[in-house]
Amino acid sequence: GQNIDQPTEMTATEGAIVQINCTYQTSGFNGLFWYQQHAGEAPTFLSYNVLDGLEEKGRFSSFLSRSKGYSYLLLKELQMKDSASYLCAGMDSNYQLIWGAGTKLIIKP
Amino acid sequence: DGGITQSPKYLFRKEGQNVTLSCEQNLNHDAMYWYRQDPGQGLRLIYYSQIVNDFQKGDIAEGYSVSREKKESFPLTVTSAQKNPTAFYLCAIGDRDGSGANVLTFGAGSRLTVL
Numbered sequence: 001g002q003n004i005d006q007p008t009e010m011t012a013t014e015g016a017i018v019q020i021n022c023t024y025q026t027s028g029f030n031g032l033f034w035y036q037q038h039a040g041e042a043p044t045f046l047s048y049n050v051l052d053g054l055e056e057k058g059r060f061s062s063f064l065s066r067s068k069g070y071s072y073l074l075l076k077e078l079q080m081k082d083s084a085s086y087l088c089a090g091m092d093s094n095y096q097l098i099w100g101a102g103t104k105l106i107i108k109p
Numbered sequence: 110d111g112g113i114t115q116s117p118k119y120l121f122r123k124e125g126q127n128v129t130l131s132c133e134q135n136l137n138h139d140a141m142y143w144y145r146q147d148p149g150q151g152l153r154l155i156y157y158s159q160i161v162n163d164f165q166k167g168d169i170a171e172g173y174s175v176s177r178e179k180k181e182s183f184p185l186t187v188t189s190a191q192k193n194p195t196a197f198y199l200c201a202i203g204d205r206d207g208s209g210a211n212v213l214t215f216g217a218g219s220r221l222t223v224l
Contacts, residue, residue, distance in 0.1 A: 004151060008149075031210055033210070033212075035213075040218075041217065041218070042199060042215035042216060042217050042218055043152075043199070043213075043215050044215070045206075045212045045213065045214070048206070048208060048210035048212065050208075050210070087151070087152070089151075089152075091211075095211065096154070097152075097154070097213075098151070099151030099152040099153075100151050101149055101150050101151050102151070
């Protein structure tokens with residue numbers, strides 16, 4: 001079956017670095033997405049990886065290892081506004097997205 | 110909300126009633142999607158449409174219906190056959206970004222509560 005696993009909740013301190021992990025099992029693979037979702041709001045696109053390696057976008061970076069079925073989202077210089085849920089989604093061979101349940105990130109001062 | 114408008118934002122329904130959630134976009138995108146979000150679960154695809162007058166069932170289409178009579182509109186009807194309709198409903202459009210990824214842009218969502 002197809003599955004996305006990510007931790008349910010994480011806590012970090014303002015100004016610190018946090019890494020949110022995601023493991024995936026999909027029928028075929030056409031990329032791995034990360035979205036951010038603030039409580040009660042719509043998800044917004046953060047990153048897309050289809051090749052192995054690290055993609056950096058400002059304070060946020062995303063890493064992919066296709067051989068391990070593994071990705072992580074790295075958030076640096078954490079700010080209070082980064083408190084949100086982070087959704088990992090894998091795209092299968094039919095270009096359908098398989099979504100994880102999301103990781104709720106709590107930032108403490 | 111990136112040119113996608115969902116309404117209503119909150120909706121209450123009595124058991125046995127059908128309700129229709131609106132999704133309108135002015136970005137001229139062909140692909141539109143409806144997802145359902147429940148606590149502790151990933152987004153689940155209800156229906157999607159790649160072109161006007163055509164739509165496909167997603168993973169949890171039972172108890173739902175859609176239409177795509179116009180490119181800019183993709184309404185979702187939650188019928189009385191849907192046994193557990195209380196959820197957060199998200200409409201999205203799909204578009205390819207510079208890297209070729211099919212990126213979804215979501216509307217603000219509609220929260221349906223069955224009383």
